[in-house]
Amino acid sequence: MQPMIKQIARMMLAGGVMCASMAVFAQSVEEVKIGCAAPMTGSQAHYGEDFRNGVLLAVEDFNATKPIIGGKSIRIELKTGDDQADPRTATTIAQQLVDQGIKGMLGHFNSGTTIPASRIYANAGIPQIAMATAPEYTQQGFKTTFRMMTSDTQQGAVIGAFAVKRLGFKKIAIVDDRTAYGQGLANQFEKAAKAAGAKIVGREYSNDKAVDFKGILTKLKRANPQAIFYGGADAQAAPMVKQMQTLDMKAVLMAGEMVKSDTFLKLAGKAAEGTVVSLAGRPLDEMPGGKEYAIKYKNRFKENVQTYSPYAYDGAMAMFTAMQKADSTDPVKYLPFLAKIDMQSVTMKKLAYDARGDLKQGDITVYKAENEQWKVLSDNK
Template sequence: MKNIASTVRRFAGVLLPVAFAAASLGAQAQEVVKIGFSSPLSGPQSAYGTDNRDGLMLAVKELNAKGVTVGGQKVTFEVVAEDDGADPRQGVAVAQKLADSKVKFVVGPYNSGVAIPAGRVYNESGMVMMTVGSNPKITELGYPRLFRIGVNDVQLGAAMAVYAAKEMKIKNVAVVDDRSAYGQGLVQEFVAEAKRQGLNIVKQEFTTDKATDFTPILTSIRSAKPDAVFFGGYSAQGGPMLRQMVSLGVQAKLLGGDGICATETARLSGGAADGRVLCAQAGTILGKADTGRAFAAKYKAAYNRDPLTYAANFYDGAMLLADAMQKAGSTDAGKVAETIAKGSYKGVAGEYSFTDKHDLKSSPVSVYGFKGGQPEVLSSF
């Protein structure tokens, strides 16, 4: 009997520490939530993609440093960043890759032309998708877990047309789009509002989102003598287009949406942006609010450069997801989507509260000019 008792005590001495160790490991167990990212990290729009990614990464770094608990369990976040090249086919491949990797949340895509086809994959995979793509068709898809966390083309195009008519007092406008879903949608909405405001559309031209020589279309536009050229596209083309406008003697102002509302436009224009470029962009003016200034300072400290157009929205996207998870007490994509749809969140770039179609209920639009190569706010709508 003594031998049996001794054996039991020895086993108990081994099992007790093991049990305590197991309990300790259970208490420290963390759920890793992967947040997918889709934007162009290569090609002409890579500056914007990098800007978006770094805004998202900054938020995730802060969340993990602070510590987030969901339903009583500690959660850590991990970014799965993918390059969609601003190309629809590549964007669909990225969506499928993220779906196959069991990622449940994605912030992106950046481009409307990518968001529309990739959205189908994200929807079929049950993922929550938060995009800044501005083409109205995106939310018309009716996907229950898709949210637009930026402004749409209707608001951007209309604001720029109203400003051109009422503040700039111009009469004649030429329009150019880059044949992307974003560029075409933006020009369409600008033209519709411009006509309502009594402006004359004296020329309509198009290019591509990879073009570098705009001489033929600018020569055609020059003959129409417009007061302004509205461009539906991005800085990669907008900057060089302005430089070539100057060299060809086209005196018109260059107008556009958020795609050219960045220092990249000034850099690529060869310093011609000051007094020549006006653009419409959504959300809070970072330099006018404490939260915006704080974000811009943190971003610059982390990356040694100023944020461009949508870094703040991608930052907000991660914060919005984390907030919804905490409120839902779950990391289940369906429950998180329901919480986002019904609730609201105050972010750096504005208030995130959604309509039934999952567009933002309220998103102010500001018109910017350029001074010293930097966008400078002129008016807000």
């Protein structure tokens, strides 16, 4: 009996030592705070959820590798803020995240929120990778600004030329929502369309909360445009195209990637038919890691990939990869490695930034709404 008791005691002691070792290991894991902000409520909440899901999936995948950086086992802790697509709220969220000690920022989503918030991150020396597409974001002279998607300079140039050279539109009207994104994209579209030989027969302005466009459309109808380009989001584009139909306008609605959504198709209904939009990047099934990502995303969130999550995933992974290459989570130390990142990602074969933080590679795809689905019209590689 005595030997058995001694054996049990030894087992308990060994078990206690093992548990203690595990406890010490668990305590040695360093939490690295990373910020994420997007509109999580309001009419753009579906964009924000799509964006956040991509970031969240990247965080979970990276943490699952049990990364060791700087000789320490680290774990990414995501700090998420709802900026409501509002510039003032965005700056408040930005300062809160900086005060919480984040080591990097993924977001914001909108250009109008990203640009004012970027100064706060830059002043704190915190690298920021945002979904914002307005050219101004990376033209401020900050060393901390990077993109997840191609800028509006390229996208506007492609869709503007496409409207004239491929679709044959010579008389075009333009409406934008006065946000940094909507106005910037509309400006680039106008520049490219004019250069291709089109005449801009009207330029009108609205806002990102509007739902009644009848006054603007009635005015534009007199000019008999073949197409109306809208710089703005799907929540406004849907009622606009429905009102175009009500007014018996024959013009085709054109827009950027914020209108290339299932939400637009659902809200606009039959009026969506024929709408033409552009989107940075390749179709999901043609992306280098698109098919695998689609399966992973569906398993995790029980829904299909929308638009922005693959780009958000890549942006997050670029930041984490830079930390690994620098062997540090210190923003000062990993920032130079982020600027020189060169990696294959879900969305592109070579994810790399130029001196401003813009993506070096930038494909643009043009889609058309047909039978309640988005069909590829053409792509620009």
